[in-house]
Amino acid sequence: MALPRVLVLRCPGTNCDTETKFAFTKLGAPTDLVHLYYLQKDPQLLHKYQILVLPGGFSYGDDVAAGKILANQLITYLGDELKFFRDQEKLILGICNGFQTLLKTGLLLQNDVEDGPLATLAPNQSGKFEARWVNLRVVNQKSPFLTKIDQLYLPVAHGEGNFICRKEWILRGLKQTSQIALQYVDSDGRAPLYPGNPNGSQEDIAGICDITGRVFGLMPHPERHILPTQNPHWTRLGLKNEGDGLAIFRNAVDFFRKD
C-alpha cells in the first residue's frame, strides 16, 4: 500500500480538525474531514479509510462529561464498524477530547461486564482548564504511533485529563500489558511534580493504547507541534526542522507504507 487514507471525524464542537488534517497532509496522506452525520447515514464509509482520528475539541460542549455524548453516539451508531475497523489492523487515534471519547466508548479499555468502565479521565486536580507545554516520555513503543520516539514536547489544553483507574490492580494490569504509552516527565526526564504533570494523572499517564497498540489515545496535542514555529522556545533556541508532534503522524502513515 502506498499512502493510507485518513478520516478525521467531525461532530458538533470539534475544533482541532483542520490542524490534524494539516499534519497528515504534510506527510502526503489524503485526509478527509468527515462529519459524523455521514458516517451515521453510511457506516460503510469508514472502511474506505485506514486511519481514523478523533480530534480535539469540545464534542457537544463536554455537556454531562467530556466526550460522553459522542462516545454514546459512536457506540449506538458505529459500535460494530469501529470494532471491525480495529480488528482489520487499522489505526485509531484519539487526541484530547478524542482520547476522552475513545476511553468512554470502551475501545481503549474494554468495560468490565459487571463493574463498568476500568478508568476515567477526571477533572484536573488543579480544578482548572490548563493550557501549557509539557515534556513527555514514551514508556514503550508497543503502539505503532510511537515507533522510534523517546520523548516529546507538546502542549496540553484541557480541564479533564486526570487519568484514574477504578482499582489499583487495573493500573498494574495496564503496566504489564504495556498499555501505558506516554507519561508526563519533568525537563530532566524524571517523574514530575505539578505542573509537569498538569492534571494529577495516576503514574503521570498522558496516553494509553489498547491491547493491540493500534488504538491510541493521548491528552497532549501532537497536531499543535508540527511546525518549528509552534515551539515556544524557537525565538531562544532557533528553528528546528520540524515540530515534535509530526513524528506520531509520520509513524501512522509509515505503518501502512511498510505493508
Place this chain on the structure above:
Amino acid sequence: MIWEVELQPLGRDSSREKICDEFDLITKSTRGGDQIISSSHGYLLRGALTPHTINVLVNQLLLDPLLEKATVRPIHSSVEKESSKESSKESSEESWNQLQSTNGNVSHNHFSSSDLITESKSQEKISQNYYFNVLLKPGVMDPVAQSIIAAAKDLKIEISDVRTFRRYYYSPEMKERDRQIWVNKILANDAIEQIIDRPIREQDWSNIKPYSFQKIVVPLRELNDTQLIECSQKGFLALNLEEMRVIQQHYQKLERDPSDIELETIAQTWSEHCSHKTLKGAIDYEEIIDGKSKREYINNLLKATIFQATVQIRQELGAEDWCVSVFADNAGIIRFTEEYDLAFKVETHNHPSAIEPYGGANTGLGGVIRDILGTGLGARPIANTDVFCFASPEFPDEQIPAGVLQPRRIIQGVVAGVRDYGNRIGIPTVNGAVIFDDRYLANPLVFCGTAGLLPVHHAQKSPEPGDRIIVLGGRTGRDGIHGATFSSLELNDTSEQLSGGAVQIGNAITEKKIADVILRARDLKLFTAITDCGAGGFSSAIGELSAELGAEVQLAQALLKYEGLNYTEIWISEAQERMVLSVPLDKVGQLRQLCEQENVEVIDLGYFTNSKLLNLYYGPEQIGEIDLKFLHDGRPAIVRQARYESPQKSNNHDQSLTLPEPSTILLDLLRCPSIASKEWIIRQYDHEVQGGSVLKPLVGKHEDGPSDAAVLMPILGRSEGVILGNGINPRYSDFDPGAMAALAIDEAIRNTVATGANPQRIAILDNFCWGNVQDPLVLGSLVRAAKACHDVAIAYGTPFISGKDSLNNEFRSATQRISIPGTLLISAIAPIPDVTKIVSMDLKEPENLIFIAGNTKNELAGSHYDLVTKLYHDEIPQVDLKSAPRIFQAIYQSIQKGLIRSCHDLSEGGLAVAIAEMAFAGDIGVDMTHLSKLPGSDLHNDHIRLFSESPTRFLLEVAPSHAAEIEKIFADLPLAKIGHTTKEPRLRIAGSDGQWLIWVSLSELKSNWQKLFPW
C-alpha cells in the same frame, strides 16, 4: 412525570471547597466549611420515563461511576405529600425500591453498590431538609439540558424537558445572618438563577402559557409631552422627548397610531447602542486650555476625527492603500496576502457583565465572533483578544453599594465566561490586558475582540430583492430582551432586578456549528449577504440588511425555545447564536441540506423586496409597516454640550516625603495589579488551538514572561503572520484625555513594533468607554481624546479601521455617583510577510549589550511610580509626533536585519520594570551601569530615569557584533548603550553616582511579579 437524578462526588468535593473559600473571603472567617456539608449536582428529567429507561439514562449517559454516585427520586406534584416531610421521604424510598426490583442486577451493578444507597439514605435523614437547590430561572439558556435531550434520543428515549441543578447541603446550625450571605452573595446569581431551599416540586417547573395573538396599537398621536416620556419609560424604549415627538409626528402624518412592534423597532434602531447618536451627533464644544477658551461646533465627532484620519491616510497611500473596508461593516478589513484579507473587531459588553459576569463576558465574546462571521461574506475567526477593567479584587465588601457585585466575583465570572466560550468554540485567545481602578466597581469593562481571515474579493455584500431571509442557529427565547436599550442607560441600584431579561447565556457549540455552515456555504456561494443578530435581535439585523431594499417578514416562522413569546418579543429578542443570511431562492435547498448535515436549525423568515418598507406579519395579520427611510434617517440629530478645561497645575505638592529605595519601589511596582503577572488568566485560555501560535502570550525560558504582542500564522505552513497588540492606560485621562489617547495609540503600536511589525502596516481599532455624556465635562473629555486620535493616527500613518463606543458607564444611587475614568482601548493588527523574523521580549544570552531607544523625560504624572509612592506630579507623558514614527521605523529595520535578540517596550513602571521583566523571563541577569547616558531631557534624578513612563521607548538586547550597525540605523535618533546581560541571575542597576541603586535576584523579582494572582 419528573425524575430527579442527583450525582454526588465520591472523592474530592471541589465545588463545596470553592464556595466555602468564597464565604470565608467575604466574611473574613473560617466558618464556611462548617456550614456547607457537601454539594452535588443533578438533573430533573420530565417525560414518559419508566424506571427502566431512567436506569438506562443514568448508567449510559449521566453517571461516571468512578467519580460519582447517583440517587434517583421521582418528583411529586401532590401538595399533601410535599407538606409532610415523612411521607415525601417514604414515597421516594418506595419508588427507589421499585426501581431496584424492576431492574434487578443492572441497576445494582452500575449504581456502584447497594450500601451506597443506604449511605445516601442515611445522609438524607440528617440533612434532607437542609439543602439549597440552585436552578436556572425558566427561560434562561441551558446548553446542557439541550444536549441531554438530544443524547437521550440517541438512546431511543424521549425526554420532553430537562433542568439542571446544583445542591448544597448545609448544617442545621447555620445562623440566619450567614444564611443570607450564602443565599444572596455566594450560591446563585439572582439575575439568572433561583434558589429553592426545600425539595423540588413539580410546581417549581413553571408552565409557560401558550401565546394567543393580539395586535397591540399604541395610541401615540394623542399623547402630551409628559405622556410621551412616560410611554418611553414604561416601554423601556430609552427614547427622549424630542425623539418621541418626531415619532409622534411621523404617525400623525400617516394618520394612524403605531403598533407596539413598530415603536420597538424604532427604539432599538435609534438606541445609543445601535446608532451611536452622541458620537455621530452634533457637539457644541468649548476647550479651555490654561484659561484660553476656544469654541467649536462639531457636526459628527466620529466623522470629523477618527474617520477623517483614515480618509487622509488612505489618500496619502494612494495606489498603495492597503485598507479594504473601513467603518462600513461589522469589522474593519485590511489586505493580508494575495488570497486573504484580515478582518478585526473589538466589542464591549460592559452592562451585561456588571449584572451577570459569566453570561455577560460569554456572550460578549460570542457576539464579536459573530461580527467576524458576518463581516463581508463571512470571515473565519482566527484569534480572540480580551481586555478587562475591574476594581481592585481587595475592594472592601462593606463599601460596595447595593446592587453591585463584588469585584472578585466579577473578575472570576468574566474570566470564566471568556474561557468557556473561546475554548469551546476553538478560537485561541492570544492577547489581552487587565487594568485595575476602583472606579470600575459598578461598571467593569469587558472588551472582546476577534480577528478573522476573509478570502479576497469577499468584502462586499448586497442582498437582492427576492432573496429569502434565512436565519441560522439558535432558537429565539425571551433572553436578552431590551439589551440594546438597556445598555444605553446608566446602571443604578435597581438595574439588577430590572434587567433580568437583558442577561444572556451563550452556547459556544451552537455558534461553532453555525460557523462551520457559514464558511462552507460561503465557499459554495449560497448567500448574497450576511449579518449577525446582536443588539436588537432580528429587528436590527433585518432592519440593516433591508435598509436599501425592503422586506416582508413572517415572525410566526421563528423557531422558539418555548411557547408564549409574543411577536414583539420574537422581533427584538437578543437570543444568542443567530445569523441572518440573504439567500437566492434557488440556493435555499442546498443551504438547508448543508444545515442538516451540520446539525444546524434553519428558518425562512420571509424575503427582501423593493418597497423600502419593512412589512411585518404574524401569521395572516400584518403587525407593522415601517418606512425604512424614516427608521434609518428619521432620528432627530441631537446636539450635546461638551466642555474641556485643562486642570490647574499646582507646583507646590509636598514632595519632601522620604522616598523608598529604588529596589523597594521596583518590587512594589511588580506587585501592582495592572503590572503583575496575568498567568492565572492566560493559562485558562487555550491559546494554541488552530495551531497558528508563533509568539505566545507567555514567553521566555520558563514560558511565563509577559509578551508584548501575539504573533499568529493563520494559514498553517505559510510564512505570513499577523501581530495583535493593544494599548490602554486610563490613569492619564485624569490629567489630559488627549494625551491619554495619544499614549494608548503609541502603546498599541509599540507593542506590535517591539515584536517585529512594520509601522507602516498597522491598523487600529478604537473603543471608547466613557461616563455619562450628558454631562458636558464628561463629553468634553471624550471630544478631546477623539481629536488627539485624529492627530496621532495621521502622524503615525496608522489608520483606524473600525471602532465602538460604550457610553453612560456611570453608577447612580441615592447617595453616590461613580463614573469610570474615560477609557480608550486601542487594538492593533499588523500583517507581516515572514513570521520567522519576529523577536520575543525575554533576554537570550549573557554578554549581550542592552540599548535603550527613545527619549526619557521628566513626566511622571499618572505614572505607576506615583501610584505606589503616593507622590503627585503634574507633567504627563507626551508623544513626539515627529520622532516617534522614525523610532518605530528604525526598530523595524533592526529587527528585519536580525540585529536584535530581544526587544521589549517600556510602559507601566518604566525602564526598571521593563528590564526586570526581560531578565526574569529569560533567566538572564543584567548589569545596567550607564544610566546617566539615558537620552532625554530634565533627567534631574535617577528616579525619573528608572520610572518615567515616557512613550516610544524600547529596550533592545543586541549581540556586541551588531552594535555598530544598530547605532548606524539610529544615527540621528535617541539611542544609548546602558548595560549588558550576565549569567548571574540578578538585576543590578548603578545610579549616576556609580553606586548600585538596585541589586535584586531574578527569583525575587519574579516572585513579586507573580505574587498577587498566583496561578
